[in-house]
Amino acid sequence: MIAAVLLGGLEPGPVLLGFAAFYVFTGLVYRLPVPVQPMKAIVAVMLVSAVPAGAVALAGVLVGAVLLVLGASGWIDRLVRLVPGSVVAGLQLGLGLMLAMIALDLMAEAPLWSGAALGVLLALIWSGWPAALVFLGLAMGAGAVFGLPGAGALAVVAPGGPDVMTIAIRDLALPQLALTLTNAVLLTSIVMKDGFGARADRVTPRRLALTSGLANLCLAPFGALPMCHGAGGAVAHRRFGARTGGAPVMMGAALAVLALLPGGYAALALIPAVALGALLLVASADLAISRRLFDAMPSCRPVIAVTAVAVVAWNPLAGLVLGTLAEIVRKAIVRRLFARV
Secondary structure (H helix, E strand, C coil): CHHHHHCCCCCHHHHHHHHHHHHHHHHHHHCCCCCCEECHHHHHHHHHCCCCHHHHHHHHHHHHHHHHHHHHHCCHHHHCCCCCHHHHHHHHHHHHHHHHHHHHHHHCCCHHHHHHHHHHHHHHHHHCCCHHHHHHHHHHHHHHHHCCCEHHHCCCCCCCCCCHHHHHHHHHHHHHHHHHHHHHHHHHHHHHHHHHHHHHCCCCHHHHHHHHHHHHHHHHHHCCCCEECCHHHHHHHHHCCCCCCHHHHHHHHHHHHHHHCCCHHHHHHHCEHHHHHHHHHHHHHHHHCCHHHHHCCHHHHHHHHHHHHHHHHCCHHHHHHHHHHHHHHHHHHHHHHHHHC
């Protein structure tokens, strides 16, 4: 979210208020710490290319509409299993590599400070503390004391290229749907049930699709960042002690205060560039090094590689298309090999 505001050129007020509203809504609906997070594929594309704010809003509306239709019709339970796991792993790997490039670029001008920032962040993560909040507080304090350049001083690339509709569909919505159907819908439901048992019976793929779809349809047109749920966030919330819907409600209230206080979100610009780079580098690793990557069968690794290379070389849609074709070829080869045995 922070990177999308500082580097993606979005207005911080609507972004923060959008997260606040969705957090409160989620806490009240599920009464459990169901996470709210940015749509990773969309944010990754925003950070590595010039994406107009209108395309981001349109992508949020399109993804939201699709999720709402799939959830209302019940088709979501079938479709979540159509996207091959190898293709999803490749998409995550490619987008993670792209984010890592941005992170390393932010950290390159002050390598010593960057190394220190990364070390502190990793230590906080391993300690079990609320790492991001503590790290940002320390980073802003260090930036003020030592005069480190803030991320707000970084230039934002002016939008250009294809028209808004093309960017929204080709580069943002279609690649995001592949991740959303698996991570934000299916896996989030599984992780919540693993962690909370019968209390999470209402956290179904269908309901997750409905709440994500409704939130994006209502909030994206007003400048909110496209949002969804997520399995990684579900694990993190529980790890840091969240047990009820009060946690997302309190998080939403805090974000609303930050957005509504005069100059409250101006503090985001005080975050040093090296600290933002460290956060992005950790996030890129979290996105790229997924469980699907390690659990993949040896025959799936070429599919993952093709998908990731296509994402980095062209765009996420190319990765989705070429990866799916590679998966079809892989299955055909495996069938022939087994037929000969």
